Amino acid sequence: MIRPDLLLHPTPKGLYCPPGDFYIDPVRGAVDRAVVTHGHADHARAGHGAVLATPETLAIMEARYGEEFTTSRQPVEYGETVEINGVTVWMSPAGHVLGSAQVVVEWKGLRMVCTGDYKRRRDPTCRQFEPVPGTHVFISEATFGLPVFRHPDTDGEIRKLLDSVAMFPERTHLVGVYALGKAQRVIKLLREAGYNETLYIHGALEKLCKLYEDHGVALGPLETATLDTKERGAQERFRGKIVLGPPSSFHDKWGRRFPDPLPCFASGWMSVRQRAKQSGVELPLIISDHADWDELTDTVREVDPEELWITHGREDALVRWAELEGRKARPLRLVGYEDESID
Known part of the structure; x- marks a missing residue:
């Protein structure tokens, strides 16, 4: 199987897919092609040449930034696949807010999933998180990635x-x-x-x-x-x-x-x-739209990826937990996210 960093790797602008020539949630400056997980401002910025996202996320971006927030928009329903320069991309519900999605990227037999922000608790205003089977690399947020964070009912x-x-x-x-x-x-x-x-x-x-x-x-x-x-x-x-x-x-x-x-x-x-x-x-x-510690670790066990990449929050504790579980893990150290402003 190909090395994961040939399909996705962190850059100053965000996660970049070289064969597809697109970014996932680019956070620094405009890019030619962006795939956006959800409508919060620390993931969805205006000014990109083309934006691929769920219809709800595109509607949210238009409501926040105006009709001309992008030159081109491509709505994608959950489960609908699209090809970008030979790379397959599709969306799975993330359970964070209306229209929020995990971005699934597939190329040459490798499947990588970028969660964006997510939670596992029931939310009557959006689709519930759905684990993606067969995930080789799971890219998880870690906003509440410390054992002290266990949210009440x-x-x-x-x-x-x-x-x-x-x-x-x-x-x-x-x-x-x-x-x-x-x-x-x-x-x-x-x-x-x-x-x-x-x-x-x-x-x-x-x-x-x-x-x-x-x-x-x-x-x-x-x-x-x-x-x-x-x-x-x-x-x-x-x-x-x-x-x-x-x-x-x-x-x-x-x-x-x-x-x-x-x-x-x-x-x-x-x-x-x-x-x-x-x-x-x-x-x-204590009402959060992010997964707490138990939900983060339970999700990793459920998805059971070959590699865990961690971003957007408390990376080191989750990396250490993964190592103790015998899992291969790495922090991405992406910059530009506001880990405490949206929760």
């Missing part, structure tokens, strides 16, 4: 939020969520938990919430959390309500106008108590 974290709303009906619960993926997932989980009241959202979430609904993800009654300061007592209608917005929005003038705000933050990083305390979070919600 997601439904339990949603219950914590609802219990707090019931316990403090005089307060406005401000829930920090990232605009793509986390916001829609938290909203949908609240609906599944029986919360059918109107949810209020920051204007920055509107476009992507609508996009999710356009793709069949029903989010229930949503209203923009606007505060008319000229209307007497306008803030009072938010007492006992849940308001979702980007984490940064709750520290500015907009967030401080809500009555008796109770700051929350839905993030895998909320398992680090000091981080929650420094952020002024009263109710940390």
Whole structure:
């Protein structure tokens, strides 16, 4: 079998495929041809000559960057194969956000899988992760690649939020969520938990919430959390309500106008108590869109590749774990990813 680095290898711009002449999630500068795993900004940049991705990811990129984010776009459904200069490329669900995909690259009998970002837990807003059989080289993210990161039950974290709303009906619960993926997932989980009241959202979430609904993800009654300061007592209608917005929005003038705000933050990083305390979070919600330590290691065992390549996060601990398991592993040391900004 050919050497894996002849098919894919790390470069300053990202993972490059020489025979196919394309990059996977290029992060530094525009390239002629990009294959994009999902729509988060640290994986999907504008300005590439051609972009191949799932239809949902292309729609997300258009919503974020405008219609002319690329010269040419090629939508690929999960499981659909395409040939790029003799290299076969197809997508398998990654379970991270709407449209997220693992990129499967095949050439001369070698199969390599780049996960992008992924999680193994059920997410009602996107397709669940599907392991790719027969993988020779598995390129895994490692955002939470330390044994200390073992995320609690997601439904339990949603219950914590609802219990707090019931316990403090005089307060406005401000829930920090990232605009793509986390916001829609938290909203949908609240609906599944029986919360059918109107949810209020920051204007920055509107476009992507609508996009999710356009793709069949029903989010229930949503209203923009606007505060008319000229209307007497306008803030009072938010007492006992849940308001979702980007984490940064709750520290500015907009967030401080809500009555008796109770700051929350839905993030895998909320398992680090000091981080929650420094952020002024009263109710940390440990809800992550990335695999935790057990999910990372269980996935590697399930896929059982001949080689494990690790990127985007805590590489060294996962390399050491693999070595102790008798697995061949290497860190890629790719630069440019924002390993703590999207979780």
